[in-house]
Amino acid sequence: MSFASCDPRAAWLMRLGDTTLVLGHRMTEWLSRAPTLEEDIALANLGLDLIGQTRLFYTRACELEGGARDETDLAYRRAEPDYRNPLLVEQPNGNFADTMARHLIFAGFATPLYQRLAASCDAETAGIATRSARETTYHLRHAGEWMIRLGDGTDESHERAQAALDDLWPYVPELFEADDLDRAVAASGFGVDPSTLRDDFDAAVDDVLARARLAKPAEPRGQRGGKAGRHSEHLGHILAELQYLQRAYPDARW
Amino acid sequence: MSFASCDPRAAWLMRLGDTTLVLGHRMTEWLSRAPTLEEDIALANLGLDLIGQTRLFYTRACELEGGARDETDLAYRRAEPDYRNPLLVEQPNGNFADTMARHLIFAGFATPLYQRLAASCDAETAGIATRSARETTYHLRHAGEWMIRLGDGTDESHERAQAALDDLWPYVPELFEADDLDRAVAASGFGVDPSTLRDDFDAAVDDVLARARLAKPAEPRGQRGGKAGRHSEHLGHILAELQYLQRAYPDARW
């Protein structure tokens, strides 16, 4: 496989940043469209955390790489296959249950990931992870509480929540599959092997689903490709919007 | 006012091209989403006609201007205020009634416009107009027949068709307001003063609305600005998508 950077540590951090960038973009699409004003604030908060994490991951990646690129280059000036986020985070917002199910899965994955990354041999990365884990712990609780309300709310909300889980579950396996890059950074003590996180994920998610009276979907073979730069059709549309000003005005300084 | 080109003839033809470009973009958004397979074909046809007209208007404009720019420059490499289409055509597709109402208004305006433009002192422009008038005559019939079916179909379709007309009527006045550029090209025998087209428009539309059992909305003061480069919030999103590849890969040859 080809890495997104010659430095495996940088390539791996970029992957984390790509993940939060794309999910953060999806969150900002909710703005002024949430079911309540309180939830508009909450979703903006999730988006802010994700964009903040993106900046930290990208910036540290650029430093490790040698400083030739910066966060704007990474976020705004690359092509689709250069982004290495798992497919989960580029899936459309759908309805509120779809978004909350997606976020439950993301936060259930990212929280133990960041918690272990807090022991990275790179002190900078460890610090970013510590801070980020605190944020996603809150995300996990927020998404979990909503899944419980929706799952144990009305018949309609139960049905939508279950359909959301069923639709998104094929994107779960990719999150926990270690590839060469994952193994390389884990072996060096810099990063985390995602295959070690599955038990934590299951514990957190199982607890929510039980309280939500929702059925855990059977484990599918799953869809994968994003971590290797092979995306769904959605990412191109996200980038067209995200990158527009930088692409149209390459000489501008904002 | 500032013209989009130093040559008033070119600026005026660009305005026609911008109008069909943006409306053509909206039509292509329908692809594979129409209520029937037959209508998918029909909407693709409308889109093809509009894109074809765009190319002819732009190409002739570029020739008149002196040949420094081509159709790709005009369609893909300008900023929002450089586009001079009326606001009507950038309004979102909405539901099928919204799209048909928008197209009835457009075709009711463009058909007499093109018919008179067929007498332009510029033979090239006259030829383009003759061909285009044939096309929009069909568009007018197609949109008209749908408005009649919807207006005189079910209660729901009647309500939606009426709401579509009411929502879009504020964009009617701009179409028929002559500005300095309109007057300049009309005076020279090159173009058409749109204020002379209103009777034809009313005759065509009134006939459809009567048969559709739809009420003609009261004439509002209207929204305007597109013909002067002051658009709605929608155009920027259209351009982000439309221009993406040209902006992201300025050196490519497609």
Next chain:
Amino acid sequence: PDRLAAFQARIDAEEKIEPNDWMPAQYRRTLVRQISQHAHSEVIGMQPEGNWVTRAPTLARKAQLLAKIQDEAGHGLYLYSAAETLGVTREALYDQLLSGRAKYSSIFNYPTLNYADMGAIGWLVDGAAIMNQIPLCRCSYGPYARAMILVCKEESFHQRQGYAIMVAMCRGSAEQRAMAQDALNRFWQPSIMMFGPHDSNSTHSELSMKWKIKRFTNDGLRRKFIDATVPQAHSLGLTIPDPDLRFNEATGHWEHGAIDWDEFARVLGGDGPCNRQRLKHRRAAEAEGAWVREAAAAYAAKRRGANERAA
């Protein structure tokens, strides 16, 4: 009448009126109208800026914009709460917004057409809002005054941030400077209209002054805003789009040209560039969220039931 005199005496003594205190029905009505309009403005005001969040040109600008819009939603919440202390429900107020019966600041019926608009809104719109709102921090109604202290603090941060965006745009490329000028051209008149009609045509004013809901006249606040803003525009290298604007050496104030009050009335009356779009967006969000709110309510009812059974 005795109560009214006592009430006025408290006002005159700069005492705060609190929710459980007696107040004239008209005082209550005026406050409900003003506070809820302000709340609606915050909620609708999320849309013009929300239009650029997915396209913000850098991650820093994106985070900044997102945080600002989040603050606006928060202001909406505070203000609805303040209004609720006067005995109305947020749902009822919200319903007035969605049905088109309630007003909101007409500035939000103008579209945001380039990224410099994010600067212009902070600089001009929030700037004008602060001029209007700082006196409200001393408003006679306690809950409103306290909400406004918080709101104003955040707004003035937004205002400085907006000006900083304008500075960046004006120091940027020629295209960016053109965007900045274009933004100023479009937002100047609507901004100075935010202070409302000339004092000679202003309804509601006299009583509001007497009750210390309002402390300065529309024209006075407008003058203050223009005096503060014109030099800033000049230092940005931008031209105020008012050919009649001139400095009056005698008064020491800037004098503006005629304001298009017909346009003001039209936009306020529902016929601005984005009125339909803004309400349609808000209504669609409400309709699409209905099943979620119902689910939350059903879940809460079940929990209450379970707790009661357990008790």
Next chain:
Amino acid sequence: PDRLAAFQARIDAEEKIEPNDWMPAQYRRTLVRQISQHAHSEVIGMQPEGNWVTRAPTLARKAQLLAKIQDEAGHGLYLYSAAETLGVTREALYDQLLSGRAKYSSIFNYPTLNYADMGAIGWLVDGAAIMNQIPLCRCSYGPYARAMILVCKEESFHQRQGYAIMVAMCRGSAEQRAMAQDALNRFWQPSIMMFGPHDSNSTHSELSMKWKIKRFTNDGLRRKFIDATVPQAHSLGLTIPDPDLRFNEATGHWEHGAIDWDEFARVLGGDGPCNRQRLKHRRAAEAEGAWVREAAAAYAAKRRGANERAA
């Protein structure tokens, strides 16, 4: 049995079977399945290409793509009509598609990820389709054979157009060449899978051959496609993503490496990258258009009523 012998005799004599002729129930079922699957494939096939229409890089390319997708919708219509001659309704067939009971070409369950995919689909996917379909122009069932003549003519135009896009991409910038190679990498295996399982594992085949619904074996057609396509790839300067691909001097044919039939089965079974997305899109379009179709039906009924009263 006599009728069956007579039927087979007509087939053997290369006569066309027409809608009102007697035919074995199995022949009818096989044709309905095959024709409707083909129609469904045209309809679903609009989506992967539709994904790039709004982003096509020039107006000429946009018009070309739009015309192609329009042709596909047209093919869908012809083919549904051909199937209807066998006594099924388009609605019933369509319902099988929407409910997931009917299959369509599994190639359309792969995403289109860069603009070169518009070239690769024309070159490879339409190329493979033509190889499959040209023999169908001589199919024993008349309406299907006639529909296929028209379809093949347009498909071969699309195929040439697709190859021309690949040529332009490969003559373009380094980024464009990378897109072209990436498109080939992703679409090669799915394209050669379009000919179906190896002959040794192919069901339905024998009877279809005997009835002249099918005239060549899967492997035979696949070989023909590969022999035609490999030199084209080389002339484009592209590498076929099959390390085991080699030219067999003895047979004069290209021999490919192992095909991942597990993947084929998975995608066909509903678990490909876009299966859910494609059906969801189709179902949403159907649901959103329901009120329009109802309105058209109601209007038509009113007109009929009016005409009858007038008569």
